Amino acid sequence: MSIYTRTGDKGKTALVGDRRNKDDLRVEAYGTVDEANSFVGDALSALEESAFDFSDMIEVLDAVQQELFDTGSDLATVGEVRPYKVSPEMVDRLEPLIDLYMSQAVPVKKFIIPGGSRISSKLHLCRTVTRRAERRVVALAHAEPINPECLRYLNRLSDLFFAMARAANARCNRPDREYVRSRNVFRHAMGKNEEAES
Numbered sequence: 001m002s003i004y005t006r007t008g009d010k011g012k013t014a015l016v017g018d019r020r021n022k023d024d025l026r027v028e029a030y031g032t033v034d035e036a037n038s039f040v041g042d043a044l045s046a047l048e049e050s051a052f053d054f055s056d057m058i059e060v061l062d063a064v065q066q067e068l069f070d071t072g073s074d075l076a077t078v079g080e081v082r083p084y085k086v087s088p089e090m091v092d093r094l095e096p097l098i099d100l101y102m103s104q105a106v107p108v109k110k111f112i113i114p115g116g117s118r119i120s121s122k123l124h125l126c127r128t129v130t131r132r133a134e135r136r137v138v139a140l141a142h143a144e145p146i147n148p149e150c151l152r153y154l155n156r157l158s159d160l161f162f163a164m165a166r167a168a169n170a171r172c173n174r175p176d177r178e179y180v181r182s183r184n185v186f187r188h189a190m191g192k193n194e195e196a197e198s
Helices: 025-049 055-075 088-103 118-143 148-171
Strands: 012-015 018-021
Touching: 025 055, 025 118, 055 088, 055 148, 088 148, 118 148
Parallel strands: none
Antiparallel strands: 012 018
16 A cells, blocks of 8 residues: 555645645644654653653553544544544543642742753653644634644643653753743742742
């Protein structure tokens, strides 16, 4: 079976229930989700090759890649021609994971600059590309109906990547890089042993 079909040579692509230009808002939205998924795959490879124990994060990211495919599938569906795949339960599953990984991080009160360990840097890349995907989905939602759970999922997922990036630095014994010109912007320290700001 050939990988090339020549059906997109004129700048159009097939969706579920329609055919659109490749620069269409819907195509841009699910394409950016696909891009985010590729970054997750890169981070997953780094976790698997690490000398530190990231078995729990590997399991989480493996599930996330499946869910990002679900998200892209929903976004590539025009109208309710089939049941949506992304559910409120998928979104709710992420919240305790965010809390778990934030509890493993060193407390900070300032903005954080991406970096530290290589794994943390990769997870921050996942976060920022997921944020971009979220913005693309917001633009699409202004133009036509979508599964609203896709937007909620991407929003929560970017928070999860932030929490995982901070936990990864803690496990690798690398400090988070704080934005040095930042004031104390968080009333409560973000991370384990949270304490109110004095």
